[in-house]
Amino acid sequence: MAIDPQLFKQAMSQWASGVTIITTRLPDGEIKGMTASSFTSVSMNPYLILICVAKKLYTHEVLLHSDVFAVNILNSAQIEIAQIFAGMRPDITDRFAHVGYTTADTGAPILPDVSGWLDCRKYQTIDAGDHTIFIGEVVSAYGATDKAPLVYFNRQWGSFMPSSS
Numbered sequence: 028m029a030i031d032p033q034l035f036k037q038a039m040s041q042w043a044s045g046v047t048i049i050t051t052r053l054p055d056g057e058i059k060g061m062t063a064s065s066f067t068s069v070s071m072n073p074y075l076i077l078i079c080v081a082k083k084l085y086t087h088e089v090l091l092h093s094d095v096f097a098v099n100i101l102n103s104a105q106i107e108i109a110q111i112f113a114g115m116r117p118d119i120t121d122r123f124a125h126v127g128y129t130t131a132d133t134g135a136p137i138l139p140d141v142s143g144w145l146d147c148r149k150y151q152t153i154d155a156g157d158h159t160i161f162i163g164e165v166v167s168a169y170g171a172t173d174k175a176p177l178v179y180f181n182r183q184w185g186s187f188m189p190s191s192s
């Protein structure tokens with residue numbers, strides 16, 4: 028039985044996720060970044076993570092030709108950055124100039140004040156329907172201890188509220 032696309036989207040909207048910015052750098056120096064919530068830890072030995080990127084996106088094309096990428100984990104004060112890198116602020120044409128960045132060991136951009144980041148070398152690329160799964164081997168990482176995460180749930184931005192029990 029065929030599933031209605033709206034039903035699939037409604038089901039997935041009930042999955043709360045963190046929000047990341049995937050950044051990458053091509054061998055010629057071009058940098059690119061996009062908002063992504065399809066980020067998962069995969070393996071501890073070796074250290075592997077994955078992201079899923081829609082084939083129709085320009086970022087997908089760049090990732091195919093790049094050897095590296097970084098996952099920037101956003102904190103709850105970084106909604107504007109998430110919107111900029113999701114193409115929701117068309118008035119901002121140069122995403123990186125607006126936000127600023129430093130450069131990780133691999134050359135991938137790291138955004139300021141993020142909750143954490145994982146700098147990766149591309150490990151494996153898996154074809155998956157209208158998306159590609161990019162698996163990265165983590166070569167360096169950072170995690171803050173004092174930041175609340177940005178959360179995306181039911182098509183809304185929010186944060187994490189610890190349970191009292």
Ligand SMILES: Cc1cc2nc3c(=O)[nH]c(=O)nc-3n(C[C@H](O)[C@H](O)[C@H](O)COP(=O)(O)O)c2cc1C
Nearest residue numbers: 061062063064065079080081084085086113114179
């Ligand atoms: C909260 C949120 C999460 C997203 N997660 C993903 C994702 O995991 N994979 C994906 O391909 N697009 C995702 N997107 C959509 C991309 O961010 C969006 O298409 C963006 O414009 C891609 O940049 P580009 O057009 O410059 O390539 C997400 C958007 C939002 C708002």
